[in-house]
Amino acid sequence: MTLQNVLSWILQAQQEGWAVGAFNANTLEQAQAIVAAAQEEEAPVIIQVSHRALTYIGSDNEIQGLKYIAAIGKIAAESVTVPVALHLDHGTEREVLQAIALGFTSVMFDGDGYSFEENILVTKRLCEVAHSVGVCMEAEVGEVPKPDGKELDKTTIALTQPDEAAQFVEATGLDTLAVALGSVHGLKTKQISLDLECLAAIRSSVSNPLVLHGSSGVSDSDIKQGIAMGLCKVNVATQLNQAFTGAIRNVLNRDSEIVDPRKYLAAGRNAQIEIVRERIRFFGAFRKAW
Numbered sequence: 001m002t003l004q005n006v007l008s009w010i011l012q013a014q015q016e017g018w019a020v021g022a023f024n025a026n027t028l029e030q031a032q033a034i035v036a037a038a039q040e041e042e043a044p045v046i047i048q049v050s051h052r053a054l055t056y057i058g059s060d061n062e063i064q065g066l067k068y069i070a071a072i073g074k075i076a077a078e079s080v081t082v083p084v085a086l087h088l089d090h091g092t093e094r095e096v097l098q099a100i101a102l103g104f105t106s107v108m109f110d111g112d113g114y115s116f117e118e119n120i121l122v123t124k125r126l127c128e129v130a131h132s133v134g135v136c137m138e139a140e141v142g143e144v145p146k147p148d149g150k151e152l153d154k155t156t157i158a159l160t161q162p163d164e165a166a167q168f169v170e171a172t173g174l175d176t177l178a179v180a181l182g183s184v185h186g187l188k189t190k191q192i193s194l195d196l197e198c199l200a201a202i203r204s205s206v207s208n209p210l211v212l213h214g215s216s217g218v219s220d221s222d223i224k225q226g227i228a229m230g231l232c233k234v235n236v237a238t239q240l241n242q243a244f245t246g247a248i249r250n251v252l253n254r255d256s257e258i259v260d261p262r263k264y265l266a267a268g269r270n271a272q273i274e275i276v277r278e279r280i281r282f283f284g285a286f287r288k289a290w
C-alpha cells in the first residue's frame with residue numbers, strides 16, 4: 001500500500017479500546033522490522049522517526065535525514081498490505097513543514113521550549129498546512145522529559161493540565177494530543193506508574209485521541225489500563241533499541257571473527273520484528289488492519 005493517514009484507525013482504536021503502535025526507527029533494518037511485524041499481525045502501524053534520528057540519518061543534516069526516511073518509509077509501506085503511516089516524532093516547525101512536503105502522512109510538532117501561547121500559535125499554523133494535504137497532526141501539552149542519560153528529578157515533571165489540554169485542542173484544531181502522565185523518554189526498565197486520575201480528567205475534557213510517549217519505562221499494567229481509558233496511539237522506542245542492540249551484541253560476543261554487517265544486523269532486525277509483534281498484540285491491534 002501507499003503510505004496512509006492512519007487517523008481513521010486511531011479513531012477506531014479509541015472507540016474500541018485498543019491502540020495503534022507507533023514504533024521508532026533509527027536504521028533501515030528497524031523500519032523494515034516494523035512493517036514486517038505489522039504484516040504478520042495484520043495490524044495498522046506507524047513508523048516514526050525522531051528529530052535525533054533524522055540528525056543521525058542525515059549526518060547532522062535533518063533535512064537530508066527526512067529525505068532518506070521519506071524514501072525508506074514509502075518503500076516499506078509498499079512492501080506490505082497493511083496500512084502504514086510515516087510519522088515525524090518531535091519535529092521542529094521547519095522539520096514538520098519539510099516532512100509534509102516530502103510525503104510523511106503524520107507529523108508531531110514538539111513545542112518544548114515554547115510558551116503555551118507560542119505553542120498554540122505554531123501548532124495551529126502547522127495544523128492548517130497538514131490538513132490542507134490530508135496529513136495527521138499531533139502536538140503535546142505538558143512535558144514528557146527527555147533526560148538523555150542525565151539524572152532526572154521525577155517530582156518536577158509537568159503533567160498535562162486538563163483545562164490547558166482542552167484549550168489547546170480547541171485553539172489549534174489538532175488531530176491527536178500527546179499527554180504527559182508521568183512517563184519519561186528513554187528509560188531502560190519499566191519503573192513508571194502513570195497518573196491515571198490525570199488521564200481520566202483529560203479524557204473527560206478532550207474528545208481527541210490521546211498519545212502516550214515514553215511507554216518503554218511504563219509498567220505494562222498501567223499501559224493496559226491507560227489504553228482502556230483512551231490512550232490510542234502508543235509510542236515505543238527504547239524497548240525496540242534494546243531488542244535490536246541486544247541481539248547484535250549476542251552475535252558479536254559469540255563470534256569475534258565476524259566482519260560482515262549483514263550477519264549481525266539481520267539478528268537485530270529479527271529481534272525487532274519479535275518485540276514489535278509482541279507490542280502490537282499487547283496493544284490489542286492484532287487483526288485490526290482490515
Ligand SMILES: [Zn+2]
Pocket residue numbers: 089090144185213214235
Ligand atoms: Zn516522545
